[in-house]
Amino acid sequence: MTRSSHAPMLNETHDPTLRSWVDSANWPGHDFPIQNLPFASFRRRDRGEAWRGGVAIGDAIVDLAALHCGHPFDGLAAEALAAGAEPQLNALMALGPAHWRALRLALSRALREGSPLRALVEPCLVPQAEAEYGLPARIGDYTDFYTSIHHATNIGRLFRPDNPLLPNYQWVPIGYHGRSSSIGVSPQAFRRPRGQVKAPDAAAPVLAPSRRLDIELELGVFVGPGNALGEPIPIAEAESHVFGIVLLNDWSARDIQAWEYQPLGPFLAKNFATTISTWVVTLEALAPYRVPFERPAADPQPLPYLESADNRARGAFDIHLSIEWQTARMAEQGMPAHPVARTNYRYAYWTVAQMVAHHTVNGCNLQPGDLLGTGTLSGPKPEEAAAFIELTQGGKQPLTLPSGEQRTFLEDGDTVVLRGWCERPGTVRIGFGECRGTVRPAGK
Amino acid sequence: MTRSSHAPMLNETHDPTLRSWVDSANWPGHDFPIQNLPFASFRRRDRGEAWRGGVAIGDAIVDLAALHCGHPFDGLAAEALAAGAEPQLNALMALGPAHWRALRLALSRALREGSPLRALVEPCLVPQAEAEYGLPARIGDYTDFYTSIHHATNIGRLFRPDNPLLPNYQWVPIGYHGRSSSIGVSPQAFRRPRGQVKAPDAAAPVLAPSRRLDIELELGVFVGPGNALGEPIPIAEAESHVFGIVLLNDWSARDIQAWEYQPLGPFLAKNFATTISTWVVTLEALAPYRVPFERPAADPQPLPYLESADNRARGAFDIHLSIEWQTARMAEQGMPAHPVARTNYRYAYWTVAQMVAHHTVNGCNLQPGDLLGTGTLSGPKPEEAAAFIELTQGGKQPLTLPSGEQRTFLEDGDTVVLRGWCERPGTVRIGFGECRGTVRPAGK
Structure with missing residues (x-):
């Protein structure tokens, strides 16, 4: 393997002094400065256009399909641009790090103040306010992990009071397969699910709308080049198979989950909707925010296939995450x-590289555009809980919102907004945009 | 809903006296008489051809792409033929029962002795011996159910001796999401998976090739037209969303499963390979083999959303199933x-219609080409066990094969063949072909 296949390194695109000729990209605190350059699938609303790839810069989008027509780049960057012009980003994801790096560098140079390409690029900008977004990729398989030991312990205590953290947790990056078809892009509105629920003292379950509808704040990892069936991805190469990261809300019906989940895991409690954010922040954009992967010395250390020097030195990501709640009355x-x-992604007990290495160690094949959820990213403190069931202690401690309304779980009309951003000394802040979802009443 | 959306009824295509001008289709006991007409995706080997849909008749395949060029049919049958000519059958599956019925009737008439279309159809026949097969559909999501109460009890006893059948089993058609990317079509060869395994008395797990590699004999149900997110499919309409059925082998690494499966269900123990048979037998072809769905009167009866008169009267299928084992030495x-x-599919505790109604009751959307596994179809008797872990009582009672070799779980080079067929008084026997898979040694 060449160096290029490993975790992305800092380069000129990360220079915090870079400024763009797109003014809004230079505003302090903006999610999309020239150091970010995340990807989405979009089109202008109400024009009957085809979907196409785009890159965020400030309040605008570089329309990659339009830019591709002007043939501004050469070599790998041109090949990557052609792939990025397609309706979804699977082809770009399949190309791999050398292509991604070339396209990012070319875009960074073209968008910088003083770029000679400005006259060519400027007509390809679309205001984000005029855009609608699709899923960034055709997601073949969606896997959800369980990488926060704090979440695993908190939720385990609620479902299995006498046995919160199972003995395999510190050895196995626990994961399971989720539902691809019901993944939607922000903003997503979905119906409250019905399902079988059973009160502890009831003799039989009933079919009813969920009354314990919850969120799970996660990140979603988009797979780049896949692996052939039967060919595991070694951890040292794992990150060369990762394109980028989105916010992910794994909506969960806790009452349905409690009754159905034994022995094969959650099913209808989670497959009615999963919302991801619009913009995929690339692994390369996240390079300045990497931090060491630390595990308490008293804990079991990872088996060799889950261990590498690179993973130890910079396997984790310092990504700040927040949850915001808005009731219908607040919106009115x-x-x-x-x-x-x-909370923060750095609290995770298993890294992105460990998820990829574990997922494939048995020969399971990943494909470009597959999505890996990190699991609920609760931190160590109570206020860092990333699901309402934890934040309200199983629904026993309601939250009071600024409207005076109290909440434990979600009511009809409630909206949840997830946000993520990175900021470290000596870097420019970059953001993930938002992941927004609204609960509609159950159907009849 | 019109009558057409419900379970298929008997019609002239089921007449047991029908004979085809394709001689081999009339041979007694052949899997593919004119009453069957199952679908596959195929191409002739070594010709660089595109994949296309085909229909089995005796030892031949009707090449639907070639037939479509001759425009032999009108109306719905012509539309269905055009869809069936595509490389995979998703478009045909999306059309629904009226189209499927029209195409089946047109093909049945064209293939009967004395058909005036013989001269047009005969040049479109390809010998099965010259064909290779692809996955019949692009499988968006794969869900695996757990519909045999005998399997659930047997396996529960091995994993949880004091608590074999969980309290939700008789109320909830338990299911979970599986892996689409590693589904292959028969004949599939795959590497023995490695994974974390932990001996009961060991302090820590190790990474090793699975030593308890098993099969699960299941059926796979291909979804036809899907439903919109948030719109459940009522049980009375469920079968109009089902295209057909294949054999399915859910290869399972029991040692990996035992260590990883709590609390979110099986993952790497099952996602390294799943093999399905080549030919999709349509629900309409199976109409003569429908039987009442019977549940012991002492058991809880299904909740109303899982109950219908049609499901009670003919919700089950009388499909005979068998497992065959061949070692490398036997092959040599x-x-x-x-x-x-x-075993037999009629022993299942939940029907196809109940799987569809349950899967969507929360609003989860199914899509054309999605695959629903029935779960391991063990019957009530010990010799009707549909997995080796049951058949050998957890690996304690080896089987002796005709070569004199003993087996509990699979050794490298072993091949397993699943077969399925229907035969009832007053009908012609129809078959599912075979589902064949071979274990290769673990990688390095």
């Missing part, structure tokens, strides 16, 4: 969504 | 695969 009164929890 | 010595178990 013009009150913004209210922050109810904050 | 020219010994055929040896039958080791026989």
Whole structure:
């Protein structure tokens, strides 16, 4: 393997002094400065256009299909641009790190103040306010992991009070397969699910709308080049198979889950909707925010196939995450969504590279555009809980919102907004945009 | 809903006296008489051809792409033929029962003795011996159910001796999401998976090739027209969303499963390979073999959303199933695969219609080409066990094969062949072909 297949390294595209000729990209605190350059699938609303790839810069989108027609780049960057112009990003994801790096560098140079390509690129900008978004990729398989030991312990305590953290947790990056068809892109509105629920003292279950509808704040990892069936991906090469990261809300019906999940795991409790954010932040954009992967010395250390020097030195990501809640009444009164929890991806017990290495160690094949959820990213403190069941202690401690309304689980009309961002000394802040979802009433 | 959306009824295509001008289709006991007409995706080997849909008749395949060029049919049958000519059958599956019925009737008439279309159809026949097969559909999502109460009890006893059948089993058609990417079509060869395994008395797990590699004899149900997210499919309409059925082998690494499966269900123990048979037998072809769905009167009866008069009267299928085992030595010595178990789909505790109604009751959307596994179809008797872990009582009672070799779980080079067929008084026997898979040694 060449160096290029490993975790992305810092280069000129990360220079915090870079400024763009797109003014809004230079505004302090903007999610999409020139150091970010995340990808989405989009089209302008109400024009009957085909979907195409785009890159966010400030309040605008570089329309990759339009840009491709002007043939501004050469070599790998041109090949990557052609792939990025397609309706979904699977072909770009399949190309791999050398192509991604070339396209990012070419876009960074073209969007910088003083770029001679400005006259060619500027007509390819679309205001984000005029866009609608599709799923960034055709997601073949969606796997959800369980990488926060804090979440596993908190939720385990609620479902199995005497046995919260199972003996395999510190050895196995636990994961399971989720549902691809019901993954939607932000903003997603979905019906409250019905399902079998059974009160502890009832003799029989009933079919009813879920009354314990919850969220799970996660990140979603988009797979780049896949592997052949039977050919595991070694951990040292794992990150060369990862394109980028989105926010992910794994909506969960806790009452349905409690009754159905034994012995084969969650099913209808989670497959009615999963919402991801619009923009895929690339692994390369996240390079300045890498941090060491630390595990308490008293804990079992990972088996060799889950261990590498690179993973230890910089396997984790310092990504700040927040949850905001807005009721229908708050929305009517013009009150913004209210922050109810904050956490960070660096608390995860297993890294992205470990997820990829574990998923394939048995020969399972990943494909470009597959999505890996990190699992609920609760941190060590109570206010860092990333699901309402944890934040409200199983629904026993309601939250009070600025409207005076109390909440434990979601009511009809409620909206949840997830946000993510990175900021470290000596870097420019970059953001993930938002992941927004709204609960509609159950059907008849 | 019109009558057409419900379970297929008997019609002239089921007449047991029909004979085809394709001689081999009339041979007694052949899997593919004119009453069957199953679908596959195929191409002739070594010709660089595109994949296309085909229909089995005796030892031949009707090449639907070639037939479509001759425009032999009108109306719905012509539309269905055009869809069936595509490389995979998703478009045909999406059309629904009226189209499927029209195409089946047109093909049945064209293939009967004395058909005036013989001269047009005969040049479109390809010998099965010259064909290779692809997956019949692009499988978006694969869900695996757990519909045999005998399997659930047997396996539960091995994994949880004091608590074999969980309290939800008789109420909930338990299912979970499986892996689409590693589904292959028969004949499939795959590497023995490696994974974390932990001996009961060991302090820590190790990474090793599975030593308890098993099969699960299942059926796979291909979804036809899907449903919109948030719109459940009522049980009375469920079968109008089902295209047909294949054999399915859910290869399972029991040692990996035992260590990983708590609390989110099986993952790497099953996602390294799943093999399905080549030919999709349509629900309409199976109409003569429908039987009442019977549940012991002492058991809880299904909740209303899982109950219908039609499901009660004919919700089950009388499909005979068998498992054959062949070691590498047997193959070398020219010994055929040896039958080791026989069971029947009619023993299932939940029907196809109940799987569809349950899967969507929360609003989860199914899509054309999705695959639903029935779960391991063990019957009530010990010799009707549909997995080796049951057949050998957890690996304690080896089987002796005709070569004199003993087996509990699969050794490298072993081949397993699943077969399925229907035969009832007053009908012609129809078959599913075979589902064949071979274990290769683990990689390095």
